[in-house]
Amino acid sequence: IHAANSGDSQAGKGKFLLPGATAAVLVMLGALHARRMYDDKKVVQRKEKGIEPEFSPDFKASLIRLLPLRSMSRFWGSLMEVDIPVFMRPTIYKAWARAFHSDLQEVALPLEEYPSLQAFFVRSLKEGARPIDPDPNCLVSPVDGKVLRLGELRGPGTMIEQVKGFSYSVASLLGTSSSLHDAAEEELSREHIEQSTPENSNAKSWWRVSVASPKLRDQTVLSPKKGIFYCVIYLHPGDYHRVHSPVDWNILKCRHFSGHLFPQNERAIRTVRNLYVENERVVLEGRWKEGFVAIAAIGATNVGSIRVNLEPELRTNRAVSRMVHSLPPEERVYEPEGTGVVVKKGEEIAGFKMG
């Protein structure tokens, strides 16, 4: 930093290449980054020992709310849409693939044919690159990614654990009518709950049956009971970013929640409360042969846009004011009511875009 380190000490004396304040900021940033790397390493080590990371809200998580994340996301998206000269494309996409562990062998087109990083990011795959398990009794992964959480929802709270020490409400995530949730809680408080059986449950009572099931199971013989299960899958930047149908089902509704665009890395999951419930997302809800099914595609800062094949007009990550976060979701009900749109297992239903 100091010019006096080289050459004439008289000439260099007192002359800095960087102003003192800038140098101090750089040193501070370096220290913060080192601290962050140290913290992340500690988390990895604890995970290897089988110790789950715990929720620890911090000051930075509060500050992040003040950042114009939507504008940043949109700017990032427009940068990624800039056309790259043809001769540079293979080099850039190979570098991206190396950085984010993408498999270039399964890319549908030659690399030169993707005009921008955005086009490369939303790429399709070669025919047969993702074989679909044909077993009618199985549920397949809708995306490429890493399983973060899975399990069965139990009890009146019906919460999914974001990280040890903090959970979020499934009703809030999916935007399922609060009346259903209220009905479930009312049902629990009634003495005659055992009169209910899954056979008389209708399309709207999945929640009630699920919550009531601990009491129901003691009352019924040879009667298959239903549970509500969940699976949370995180997509890395290098992953294939299209969403496929996990089962044969009927999509009945589509909801779009215009929320924040917080990042979704492991650090954010550990520090930002209600991360998934607050972020912009699209929920497809319907029924399969076993009952209710819903998929929530949740955007992040760098991957903020969600495209839904059934809704070509839907625009996500729009330039909107902060107030829009408190608005109710836009909901679309598919006709004919109760049947909706039939979708086969493995069929592409949605996708993510950068920015």
Added chain:
Amino acid sequence: STVVVVFEAPAWKWKAREDGTFSSASGDFGFCVRPGDKVRAGETIGR
């Protein structure tokens, strides 16, 4: 970006024994993956 799948599936089935007690029978849903596993679109995650 993240995807959350929420779905209903058979959770348990109770069968009456001859002595009048109950036992659970097969047919329950079970996951084939665990947290931390990498999955690809189309791979079975539960059966």
